Amino acid sequence: MTVARSQIVSLDVTTYYHCVSRCVRRAFLCGTDRVTGQSFDHRKQWILDRLGLLSKVFAIDICAYALMSSHYHLVLRVDREQVEAMSDMEVLERWSLLFAGNPLVKLYLAGQELTPMQNQLLAEYVQDIRPRLYDISWFMRSLNEWIARQANKEDRCKGRFWEGRFRTQALLDEHGLLTCMAYVDLNAVRAGVADSPENSDFSSIQARIRSWGMEQGEKAASQCPPLLGFNDSGDDENLLPFTMRDYAELVDWTARNARSDKAGAMDEDAPSLCVRLGIHAEGFVRQMRGLGGSFPTFMGSWQCLQHAAQEKGLRYVRGSGTARRLFCGEVAS
Structure with missing residues (x-):
């Protein structure tokens, strides 16, 4: 029986988790398609580069990884205490590396003075995004969605790239x-x-x-x-x-x-x-x-x-x- 992720991920029990994502049907994450002969090995560097960016945003350390032709493995460690000790400025700076569209955040990071109402809205926004910086689901979403978009664009197709939500194992x-x-x-x-x-x-x-x-x-x-x-x-x-x-x-x-x-x-x-x-x-x-x-x-x-x-x-x-x-x-x- 499938176990809900909320029953698996509990930072009070362990901070270490193993995550696996697998491509749907015959889609190739990396490697060479035996039917067409087309190589997708260059996508491995996509993943490593994206992981490098995500490590600057999230307080989630990478313990181990392996990139295979149709799937990849990650062993992660979550550092909730690091996020809880961050200033609001650092939280917003990190989040803006991935999601830079909020105009209120742009004003704040540019050093402009905000009205009391804007400060209140910004505080609520920080309160909302702070826990995301140690959330494995947000980490994997930020990786998998980006890879899927890049792969579908390269393949000139639409639709599902991953088999489903990533699998999680608590260590x-x-x-x-x-x-x-x-x-x-x-x-x-x-x-x-x-x-x-x-x-x-x-x-x-x-x-x-x-x-x-x-x-x-x-x-x-x-x-x-x-x-x-x-x-x-x-x-x-x-x-x-x-x-x-x-x-x-x-x-x-x-x-x-x-x-x-x-x-x-x-x-x-x-x-x-x-x-x-x-x-x-x-x-x-x-x-x-x-x-x-x-x-x-x-x-x-x-x-x-x-x-x-x-x-x-x-x-x-x-x-x-x-x-x-x-x-x-x-x-x-």
């Missing part, structure tokens, strides 16, 4: 976040279009590997869109809760073990992140191969899923079976 803890990020970063390897993470074009793992070890200025310039960093120093709660070295080790190990000609991963060889989080090595690799079943609406340890069910007044939430297989030492038969 409840480190277990869910790590598993989902690795799954997204290994999309190209799993699909057979890349032989390694570093050769996975238009993916966050390739961008991270290429920028790893560069000077800070070079690193920032090399990533578009900018990616949320790893907590390498161990003292910043606003970064991803593991180090780049540990994550790269996990993705490399998983990519090598996820090959179809491998018999299976062994817990004795598992990287340090798997050991620390108690992730079952073979179950993790099966999930990365796409053999562990579809990703559930909620992803995380079994304890977190039980807590989420209690918070929502439910007896059960989808994902408990996956959590047991991956994080409780159970192996799918």
